[in-house]
Amino acid sequence: MAATLHDVARVAGVSFKTVSNVINNHPHVRDTTRSKVEKAIAELGYRPNLTARSLRSGQTGAITLALPQLSLPYFAELADAVIEAAAKHGLVVLIEQTGADRKRELEVMASPRLKMSDGLIFSPLALGQEDADLIKADVPIVLLGERIFGSSSDHVTMQNVTAARAATEHLLDLGRKRIAVVGAHEGEVIGSAGLRLRGYREALESRGIPYDDGLVAYVVDWHRSNGAAAMHDLLDRGATFDAVFGLNDTLAQGAVRVLQEAGFRVPDDVAVIGFDDLDETRYTLPTLSTVDPGRTEIAETAIRMLMERIKEPNGMPPREIETAFQVVARESTGASDQA
C-alpha cells in the first residue's frame, strides 16, 4: 500500500498536518523539521494522493477534450496542440471520442465523468447551431469550431470566411479563372463547409467572376475518399476548371489523386489548395498548398480561456475569439519545393 501523510508523520515523528505543511510549503516550518520530514518522505517514497487532494480542493488538474475521432488527422493534430498547451499549465488531458455522433456528443456533456476534470474543450461535429442551448455542463466549456455560434460558452474559431477567401484569391492571383470546390455541404450556411464556401464566393465576387454551381462538388463526410469521389463526380459531369479549392486537406489530397490518375498535371493543368495545414501536406507529391488555421494559437487560446473560466465561472460574458491564419503556398499551386 502506498504511504500516506500519516505514515510519513509517524516516521518523521511529527503530526501529519506538519507533513502537509511541508508539502505545501507553508511559511512557518522550521528548517530542521522540514528536513526531517523530507527525509521521511524520501525514505517512504511518499507521493500525495491526488484523488484525495481533488476531493478536498474541488479541482482535479485535468481537462477533458471531446472530439470526433483521433484517426482523423486534423483532430489528431488538434489534440496534440491542446495536450501541449495544457501541459504548459500543468494540466493533463482526458480524451473523449464522440465519433461525430449526436447522442455521444450530448452524453459527453451530461456524463458525471466530466466532473473528473475541471473543464471541457469541445469540438462538436454532429451538434449544430440549433443546439446552441444544449451546450452546457457542470464544468466550464470552451467550444471549438464553426458549427455553433452564440452559445453561452466561450468559443475559439478560425477565420473560416476570410481564410477561405484568401485561399481562393491565392488561386485567382495565379491567373486561374475557373475554380472548382471540393467538399461543400448541401444547404449548409454555418459550419466549416458553409463558411468556407462563402469565403470562396466572396473572393469570386470581389473579382467579378460569376459563381457557377457546376464547379461545386458536394460531399457528406470530409474523408479522403470523399475528396476522391467528389473529383470523380466533377470530371464525370464534364466540368472544366483550372484550379481546385479543397475545403480541407484530406479532401484536397483525395482530389489530387484522382486528378493525377485522370492525367492532369498538378499544378500545371490544375492548381490545388487545401485547408488545415496538416503535417502530411508537406510530404505529398506535389506538396499541397493550404491554409494554416493557427492550430497552436487555437489550442493555447482555448486553454487560456478555460483556465480563466475555471477560476471565475461567471467573471464575464461568453467570449468569441478568432485566430490568425496564413495561406501556405506549396507546389500544388506552383510554389517551389520547400519540404
Place this chain on the structure above:
Amino acid sequence: MAATLHDVARVAGVSFKTVSNVINNHPHVRDTTRSKVEKAIAELGYRPNLTARSLRSGQTGAITLALPQLSLPYFAELADAVIEAAAKHGLVVLIEQTGADRKRELEVMASPRLKMSDGLIFSPLALGQEDADLIKADVPIVLLGERIFGSSSDHVTMQNVTAARAATEHLLDLGRKRIAVVGAHEGEVIGSAGLRLRGYREALESRGIPYDDGLVAYVVDWHRSNGAAAMHDLLDRGATFDAVFGLNDTLAQGAVRVLQEAGFRVPDDVAVIGFDDLDETRYTLPTLSTVDPGRTEIAETAIRMLMERIKEPNGMPPREIETAFQVVARESTGASDQA
C-alpha cells in the same frame, strides 16, 4: 453547488446512506423508498461525485495512455483504437505525450498524476531494452511496442520479424530481386527497425538471396521527410533496386514521393510496401501496400491485460502477447485499386 447524497436524502426524507443504497442498487430497498429517492434525485439533478467515489474505492475508472505524439499518424490511430477499446469497458483515457523524450518517458511513470488513473498503457520510443528494469510505477503497466522485452510488465507487440519477412516475401513473390530498405536504424537489434530488418534478412536468406548493405538506407527518425531523405540517399549513391520495403508507412510515402519525382514508376519500375496500414495508405497515389499489424487487436488485448492486472496485480507472471498481422496488397505492389 452540486447536489450531494445528503441533499437528496433531505429532500427524500431518508438517510443519506439509503440514497447511496438506491444508487448502487442494493438488494434491500423497498420499492416505495426507491421511487421516493429517485424522484428526489431527478428533482435535484443529482450526479454522484466520482472523485469522492474514487477516493473511497481506490479506483478511478480512467487509464493513462502514454505515447510519443499524436501528430504521428501511427500513434493517433493507436490512440483511437485504445480509446474505443477502453470505452467498451467503461474506462476513460488520459493521454500523455512524451515527445519520445527519455526524461519525459521516465517522468510519466514517476508522476503522482499517474495515480489519477488505474493503469498505464505505455508506448515508449526513447527508453530501450537496457531500461527494462525502469519500467515500473504505482499502477499496473502494459507495455506496447518492440523496444523493451522481458520487463516485469505485461507486453503486447506485433510480430515484427515474421510480418516484415512476409512483406519482403510479398515483394519476392512478385519476382523482384533487389529490394531496398528504407528506415533502418544504425546498429539496432531489437526495436521496430531492428526486428523488421531481421525479418527482411530472413526472407532474403530463405530464397538464397545475399544481403546487400548497399540497399539499406539508414535514418534517425521515422517521419515522412526521413523516408524522402533516405531515398535520395539511395539514389545518390547509385543503388539499383526494383523494390522498396519502407519500414513504416510514412517512410514508404516519403520514398514513393522521391521515386516519382525521380521519374520512376511505382509499381512498374519499383514496387513499394510499407508497414502499419495507416488509414491514409488507402488514398495515396498509388495506394500503398503495407502490413496491417492488427491495431484493434493490440488495443483490445492491452486493455484486457491491464484490466486483469488491475483486478489482480500479482495474479500471474508478466505476459508477452503477439498479435496477428496481415499483408495488405495495394497498387504500389501491383494489386488493382481497392480504395
Place this chain on the structure above:
DNA sequence: TGCGGGCGATGCAACGTTGTAAAATATTCG
C-alpha cells in the same frame, strides 16, 4: 515581572462517497 506578538506545530473538521455493523421495522409461524 508581566504581557503582546510572532513563530512553529498541532488537532479537528470537512470534501462526498461506500462498507460494516447495528438498529428499526415488517413478516412469518407456532
Place this chain on the structure above:
DNA sequence: CGAATATTTTACAACGTTGCATCGCCCGCA
C-alpha cells in the same frame, strides 16, 4: 399474540487530503 426471523433503514467510520482555529513557546519590550 408473542417470539423468531427476514427485511429495510440507519449510524458510524474510513478513504487521504487541506483550511481553520488553537495552542504552546520564545522573544522583546514596558
